[in-house]
Amino acid sequence: QVQLVESGGGLVKPGGSLRLSCGAAGFPFSDYSINWVRQAPGKGLQWVSFINTAGTTIKYADSVKGRFTISRDNAKSSVDLQMDNLRVEDTALYYCARGEVTFEFWGRGTLVTVSS
Amino acid sequence: EIVLTQSPATLSVSPGERATLSCRASQSVSSHLAWYQQKPGQAPRLLMHDASTRAAGLPPTFSGSGSGTDFTLTISSLQSEDFAVYYCQQYHDWPLTFGGGTKVEIK
Numbered sequence: 001q002v003q004l005v006e007s008g009g010g011l012v013k014p015g016g017s018l019r020l021s022c023g024a025a026g027f028p029f030s031d032y033s034i035n036w037v038r039q040a041p042g043k044g045l046q047w048v049s050f051i052n053t054a055g056t057t058i059k060y061a062d063s064v065k066g067r068f069t070i071s072r073d074n075a076k077s078s079v080d081l082q083m084d085n086l087r088v089e090d091t092a093l094y095y096c097a098r099g100e101v102t103f104e105f106w107g108r109g110t111l112v113t114v115s116s
Numbered sequence: 117e118i119v120l121t122q123s124p125a126t127l128s129v130s131p132g133e134r135a136t137l138s139c140r141a142s143q144s145v146s147s148h149l150a151w152y153q154q155k156p157g158q159a160p161r162l163l164m165h166d167a168s169t170r171a172a173g174l175p176p177t178f179s180g181s182g183s184g185t186d187f188t189l190t191i192s193s194l195q196s197e198d199f200a201v202y203y204c205q206q207y208h209d210w211p212l213t214f215g216g217g218t219k220v221e222i223k
Contacts (some may be wrong), residue, residue, distance in 0.1 A: 035212075045152075045160065047212040060210050062117075095159055097147055101207035102150045104160035104171070 002086055002105045007082070009110030010087055020081040022096030029077035033045050033100045036081050038092035038096065039109075051079060064090075078113045086114045118206050120215035121139055128223040129194050137218045139187040147183045148208035148210035154217075155200045163202075164189065194220070 008020040008045040020040040022034060049070040050059040058070055063089035079096060091114045117163040119142040129135045139149065149198045152160040164180040167187055175194045191198055201221055204215040 044217045045154075045205075045214040047205075047214065050212075059210055097160075101148075101212060102162060102165045102205065103152070103160070104162050106161075108159055 002098070004084075004098060004105060004107035006094060006096050006107045006110035009094065009112045010052075011113045011115065013116050014086060014088055014114055016096070016114070017084045018084050018086065018112060020083065020094055020112070022079040022081075022097075022107060024079075024098075027098075030074040032038045032098050034072065034079045035097045036079075037095045037097050037098060038090075038112075039095070042091045043092075047071075049081060054099075068083060083112070084114060086112075088114050090114050117143060117211050118209055118213050120203060120204050120206055120213055122202075124218060125216070126219045126221060128221050130223045131196060132193050133223075135191040135194055135198075136187040136218055137191075137202055137220070138214045139182075140190070141185045141187075141206060141208075144184045145206040145208035148206055149180075149182070149187050149211050150181060150205045150207065151189045152203045152205065153198075153200045154203065160203065191220075192194035196222075 003025040005023045031033050033052045035050045051070045067085045074113040078092050093109040093111050095109045097105045098105040121140045123138045128186045149167045151164040154160040168180040170202045181188050202220045203217045
């Protein structure tokens with residue numbers, strides 16, 4: 001069955017960096033676009049970034065533009081999210097989700113905590 | 117960016133009763149609206165897309181309606197497993213945005 005597994009979360013100081021990964025299985029990975037969506041503790045959902053099947057179309061939320069970089073490796077069935085210059089307000093559970101503009105399958109998330 | 121406003125923030129409903137959730141967009145999104153359900157400790161689950169098309173396996177007790185700026189998710193007879201937080205999401209334009217959510221709780 002479809003599986004998305006996020007990893008790479010952790011505790012980091014403001015201004016620091018983390019690299020999240022989303023590993024996929026159970027479907028032809030190169031046929032699907034992938035998004036990152038985050039959820040701050042006790043809060044709602046916020047879309048973060050999108051990458052299309054070939055990695056040629058990439059989009060970011062304004063709040064992360066210039067600090068986050070999304071990439072994918074279809075040979076490894078994975079999508080990465082490089083997060084630099086992290087801020088306290090980036091603290092959230094980060095989900096990867098399969099879909100072009102709606103999110104039909106989700107991973108369980110990886111927690112990123114930005115705190116001094 | 118398109119802002120989605122969901123109401124009410126919390127809806128108290130008895131099992132077996134009907135629940136009506138609202139989502140209003142700050143500008144027209146045509147029918148490019150989805151609904152998600154999220155239970156505590158779980159990832160969201162896609163319920164509906166194109167405003168009224170049920171995701172695979174979703175029972176007909178769930179229905180969606182609306183277009184333009186006003187949308188409704190209706191659960192005709194609430195079961196215990198339906199008590200959760202519901203989010204709407206627009207995909208008419210980038211950035212993709214979500215509403216703030218409606219929590220459906222047991223009355």
